[in-house]
Amino acid sequence: MLGPAVAQRVHLGGDTAEQLKRVSEPASEQQANEIMTNLVYTNLTVERIEDAHRLEHNTFDTVATEDLYAVDEMVNVARAFPDGNFMVLDRDDDDKLIGLGMGILIDFDFDHSDHGLTEVHGEGGVGNHSMDNPWYYGTTIAVDPAYRGQGVGRQLYALRKGCVTKHNKAGIVAGGVLPGYRDHIKTMTADEYIEKVKAGELYDPTLSFQISEGFRAVQAIPNYMRDETVDSYAVLIVWDNPDYKPS
Numbered sequence: 001m002l003g004p005a006v007a008q009r010v011h012l013g014g015d016t017a018e019q020l021k022r023v024s025e026p027a028s029e030q031q032a033n034e035i036m037t038n039l040v041y042t043n044l045t046v047e048r049i050e051d052a053h054r055l056e057h058n059t060f061d062t063v064a065t066e067d068l069y070a071v072d073e074m075v076n077v078a079r080a081f082p083d084g085n086f087m088v089l090d091r092d093d094d095d096k097l098i099g100l101g102m103g104i105l106i107d108f109d110f111d112h113s114d115h116g117l118t119e120v121h122g123e124g125g126v127g128n129h130s131m132d133n134p135w136y137y138g139t140t141i142a143v144d145p146a147y148r149g150q151g152v153g154r155q156l157y158a159l160r161k162g163c164v165t166k167h168n169k170a171g172i173v174a175g176g177v178l179p180g181y182r183d184h185i186k187t188m189t190a191d192e193y194i195e196k197v198k199a200g201e202l203y204d205p206t207l208s209f210q211i212s213e214g215f216r217a218v219q220a221i222p223n224y225m226r227d228e229t230v231d232s233y234a235v236l237i238v239w240d241n242p243d244y245k246p247s
């Protein structure tokens with residue numbers, strides 16, 4: 001599959017770097033030159049947590065602040081699981097942090113899949129994280145609005161998938177936001193909305209993207225994080241790692 005034409009430097013090793021190189025290859029040299037940017041994809045560092053925190057909170061500005069990461073939680077996650085947490089920097093703009101993909105490894109209970117985001121974060125943001133756990137839980141992903149639609153989101157997912165493959169994990173699970181639901185909230189339930197997005201009858205800026213990334217949209221999650229615009233609904237999304245070998 002040819003991905004969008006974003007020229008970049010990759011500061012990651014091994015399989016992850018190889019996977020990212022494949023998905024980001026420009027369709028043609030001409031296309032690459034036309035959309036040349038100077039973005040760097042790398043692991044999230046403690047030094048850039050303030051910027052990462054600002055990007056998350058600016059991105060999800062209709063969500064209750066307490067339901068998003070606190071700075072110290074982000075620091076803990078970056079320290080506990082550097083391999084699974086990523087940032088994107090713009091070399092042409094003083095290394096501005098323009099993209100963020102964070103996650104932890106948890107033992108997700110699919111029989112009791114209703115959950116709130118802060119419940120997943122756990123104590124200090126890492127209470128439920130262990131390198132032995134089978135599922136990568138995507139806790140946040142955000143791209144600066146000025147950089148959207150250029151393939152940054154897809155590359156962050158490629159990095160997450162590369163991490164899951166490298167560590168032989170079952171896949172990725174997350175509570176996906178439903179920004180488009182606000183326009184239909186008076187006429188349908190969250191589950192009805194999700195079904196219409198799955199069927200391609202409605203387009204959701206986030207869920208449609210995740211479905212195109214190979215995620216299954218399982219069901220609505222009530223009270224995921226406080227957000228009046230969507231009545232606090234999210235959707236349980238799952239990507240199954242085709243290369244997973246249970247031990």
Ligand SMILES: CC(C)(COP(=O)(O)OP(=O)(O)OC[C@H]1O[C@@H](n2cnc3c(N)ncnc32)[C@H](O)[C@@H]1OP(=O)(O)O)[C@@H](O)C(=O)NCCC(=O)NCCS
Binds near residue numbers: 144148150177205206
């Ligand atoms: C969801 C999000 C991370 C995607 O990041 P992105 O860098 O814009 O994504 P990409 O450029 O890789 O685009 C992926 C697809 O989304 C669509 N898309 C997203 N933003 C777009 C834009 N501004 N213009 C056109 N298409 C866009 C396109 O269909 C694109 O598919 P394509 O590659 O086949 O053209 C970003 O929109 C975002 O930060 N949204 C707000 C936060 C959010 O919803 N996070 C997810 C939490 S679950």
